[in-house]
Amino acid sequence: MNTPEYEKNNPADGTAAPDVLATPNAPPAVNVSAGRSAAGGGVPLVRLIDASKRYGSIIALQNITMEVGAGEVTCVLGDNGAGKSTLIKIIAGLHQPSNGIYEVEGTPVSFDSPREALERGIATVYQDLAVVPLMPVWRNFFLGNEVRKRLRLDIAFMKKTCKAELAAMGIDLRDVDQAIGTLSGGERQCVAISRAVHFGAKVLILDEPTAALGVKQSGVVLKYIVQARERGLGVIFITHNPHHAYPVGDRFLLLNRGRSIGYFEKAQITRDELTGLMAGGAELEQLSHELEDAGGSLADIGRELEEDISELGISGQPGTDANAT
Amino acid sequence: MAQTAEAPVAPPPRLDERISRKSPLARFLARPEAGAIAGAIIIYIFFFIVATPFRYAASFSSVLYVTSTYGLMATPVALLMIGGEFDLSAGVAVTSSALCASLFSYEFTTNAWVGVLVALGLSLLIGFLNGWIVVKTGIPSFLVTLGTFFMLQGINIALTQTITNQVASPDISTLQGFNSAREVFSASFTIDGVNIRTSVIYWIAFVIIATWILLRTRIGNWIFSVGGHAPSARAVGVPVGRMKIGLFMAVGLMAWFTGMHTLFLFNTIQSSEGVGNEFVYIIAAVVGGCLLTGGYGSAVGAAIGALIFGMVNQGIIYAGWNPDWFQFFVGVLLLGAILLNTFIRRRAEAAA
Numbered sequence: 001m002n003t004p005e006y007e008k009n010n011p012a013d014g015t016a017a018p019d020v021l022a023t024p025n026a027p028p029a030v031n032v033s034a035g036r037s038a039a040g041g042g043v044p045l046v047r048l049i050d051a052s053k054r055y056g057s058i059i060a061l062q063n064i065t066m067e068v069g070a071g072e073v074t075c076v077l078g079d080n081g082a083g084k085s086t087l088i089k090i091i092a093g094l095h096q097p098s099n100g101i102y103e104v105e106g107t108p109v110s111f112d113s114p115r116e117a118l119e120r121g122i123a124t125v126y127q128d129l130a131v132v133p134l135m136p137v138w139r140n141f142f143l144g145n146e147v148r149k150r151l152r153l154d155i156a157f158m159k160k161t162c163k164a165e166l167a168a169m170g171i172d173l174r175d176v177d178q179a180i181g182t183l184s185g186g187e188r189q190c191v192a193i194s195r196a197v198h199f200g201a202k203v204l205i206l207d208e209p210t211a212a213l214g215v216k217q218s219g220v221v222l223k224y225i226v227q228a229r230e231r232g233l234g235v236i237f238i239t240h241n242p243h244h245a246y247p248v249g250d251r252f253l254l255l256n257r258g259r260s261i262g263y264f265e266k267a268q269i270t271r272d273e274l275t276g277l278m279a280g281g282a283e284l285e286q287l288s289h290e291l292e293d294a295g296g297s298l299a300d301i302g303r304e305l306e307e308d309i310s311e312l313g314i315s316g317q318p319g320t321d322a323n324a325t
Numbered sequence: 326m327a328q329t330a331e332a333p334v335a336p337p338p339r340l341d342e343r344i345s346r347k348s349p350l351a352r353f354l355a356r357p358e359a360g361a362i363a364g365a366i367i368i369y370i371f372f373f374i375v376a377t378p379f380r381y382a383a384s385f386s387s388v389l390y391v392t393s394t395y396g397l398m399a400t401p402v403a404l405l406m407i408g409g410e411f412d413l414s415a416g417v418a419v420t421s422s423a424l425c426a427s428l429f430s431y432e433f434t435t436n437a438w439v440g441v442l443v444a445l446g447l448s449l450l451i452g453f454l455n456g457w458i459v460v461k462t463g464i465p466s467f468l469v470t471l472g473t474f475f476m477l478q479g480i481n482i483a484l485t486q487t488i489t490n491q492v493a494s495p496d497i498s499t500l501q502g503f504n505s506a507r508e509v510f511s512a513s514f515t516i517d518g519v520n521i522r523t524s525v526i527y528w529i530a531f532v533i534i535a536t537w538i539l540l541r542t543r544i545g546n547w548i549f550s551v552g553g554h555a556p557s558a559r560a561v562g563v564p565v566g567r568m569k570i571g572l573f574m575a576v577g578l579m580a581w582f583t584g585m586h587t588l589f590l591f592n593t594i595q596s597s598e599g600v601g602n603e604f605v606y607i608i609a610a611v612v613g614g615c616l617l618t619g620g621y622g623s624a625v626g627a628a629i630g631a632l633i634f635g636m637v638n639q640g641i642i643y644a645g646w647n648p649d650w651f652q653f654f655v656g657v658l659l660l661g662a663i664l665l666n667t668f669i670r671r672r673a674e675a676a677a
Binding site: 111114115118124126130131132133134139143144145146151152155163 | 328542543545546547549550553554556557558559562563564620621650
């Protein structure tokens with residue numbers, strides 16, 4: 001039943017097909033091996049090979065292949081319901097893939113809990129940030145990893161370390177004793193990221209870290225992503241915003257309805273193409289045809305849209321060279 | 326990246342000007358037990374004026390005693406509430422434990438201590454089952470423990486009736502080991518002519534231990550986190566299920582202790598006792614600043630909440646009023662405390 005379903009997923013193909021095929025993959029596709037040299041030639045920290053996930057009869061994720069190496073940022077892009085959350089849950093150890101292989105540093109793994117993934121250095125910063133709003137910042141920072149002197153918490157040390165770690169990330173906090181719920185969204189995000197970094201994360205999974213943030217705060221978070229990469233961490237950056245993903249990403253995995261619609265090295269794709277794929281060029285084209293058919297001023301808008309699409313060289317289909325692995 | 330080279334420049338250590346605005350009073354009012362302390366002072370002054378006997382040390386010692394019987398249970402109930410759960414069976418569980426100890430050691434003519442240990446096992450088991458059902462099914466603890474409340478109440482009365490043909494357990498004061506058990510659970514001593522029961526000392530000790538656990542240990546951190554936001558706690562590796570079951574078992578443990586105290590004080594136990602006390606424990610915790618939604622509160626607050634109950638309970642008697650007014654006062658206290666706490670928290674948060 002899988003194959004026909006795949007075709008059903010692209011209903012726009014019929015009308016848009018000629019254009020799609022005609023669209024040249026304008027930037028020359030750089031050889032995959034050349035792109036991978038960015039990984040430092042080492043074994044990727046995290047790699048999924050043909051991973052799928054079913055919940056009963058629902059296929060949440062199908063045949064996903066991706067990887068992230070040390071000092072790299074792999075961006076996972078997709079609209080709501082594309083399977084991003086499922087992908088995170090698999091990598092974070094909350095779920096196991098129904099099929100396919102999940103490798104950490106070259107060895108296949110099967111995690112029973114997020115704790116096991118954490119022990120392998122895979123830390124997840126969820127959208128809700130896994131913070132407890134009513135608890136002080138420093139208690140949140142060390143929650144689950146409390147520093148103790150015998151049975152007692154070493155409160156002075158934890159407060160000092162928390163403040164120092166946050167300062168190293170450039171976060172100037174009024175008081176680490178204040179409830180974390182009183183911080184701004186960007187500050188909370190950064191506390192969560194620096195917490196993961198402090199506890200020796202090798203791979204950082206960031207679940208839509210910029211989704212609820214303003215322009216300036218998003219910029220701050222992107223800066224920390226770059227900083228984490230510079231420190232040699234592998235970052236899996238989940239987002240639906242190609243403008244956030246493109247500047248910081250080394251690889252881009254695009255998801256739609258639980259399937260990969262493209263997996264690119266940075267050199268293989270331009271920002272506009274990425275944006276086009278995310279926006280769903282095929283859907284836009286269909287929209288432009290519909291508008292033109294409507295006539296009147298709507299038709300003008302439709303023609304304008306069509307011009308934009310061809311100008312950007314975007315389409316709903318990934319190029320034939322899209323699947324890098 | 327150019328900026329990374331400059332990043333390690335640490336901000337100079339200084340007193341942050343942004344936190345100096347918070348006055349000591351605002352800091353005190355932001356504490357969970359602030360409302361309870363204010364309420365306790367008002368009620369003390371009130372009964373000090375209207376009830377003459379209330380002013381004597383001897384009467385205050387009996388206030389403290391009544392307080393301790395509530396406070397022993399209010400402490401673990403407060404921890405459980407901070408952990409995000411309720412236990413409506415806490416009141417009758419005390420009676421169940423006492424009945425179990427007395428009936429077991431009386432019917433099998435064992436040493437009283439054997440009954441005590443069997444009751445301990447039963448109480449921990451009840452706590453475990455409450456917690457286990459809540460954790461495994463995800464059904465709100467309000468409903469689960471409402472069920473166990475009725476079950477225990479039924480068993481208490483029906484089993485006692487079946488075994489003894491009476492509504493109370495037999496007098497066990499003739500049993501071996503009774504006196505030593507009484508020494509442990511229900512002793513009293515005299516200071517300056519004032520009789521003080523050891524349950525008061527136990528209560529204060531347990532409050533100190535609970536406070537220490539909450540604020541100074543990892544377990545305490547975890548209790549706040551499972552009540553504050555369980556998914557977050559789980560995500561950072563806190564064993565949420567085990568924490569909750571453990572908290573229910575702590576309630577069971579203290580129900581056993583309170584039950585043993587009552588049993589060895591009166592030698593016998595009424596099978597219908599304890600109904601309604603679960604609300605007293607919960608209200609003491611709420612008056613003491615525990616949030617109904619979990620994640621916030623203190624053991625000291627619950628202790629002061631229990632003290633308010635003790636003062637009202639005895640104050641009404643010393644004032645010579647009809648004791649039935651107690652129920653009315655309980656309602657007034659609960660409403661007043663909730664309003665005061667909400668008001669204070671809003672003010673404190675606005676000032677912060």
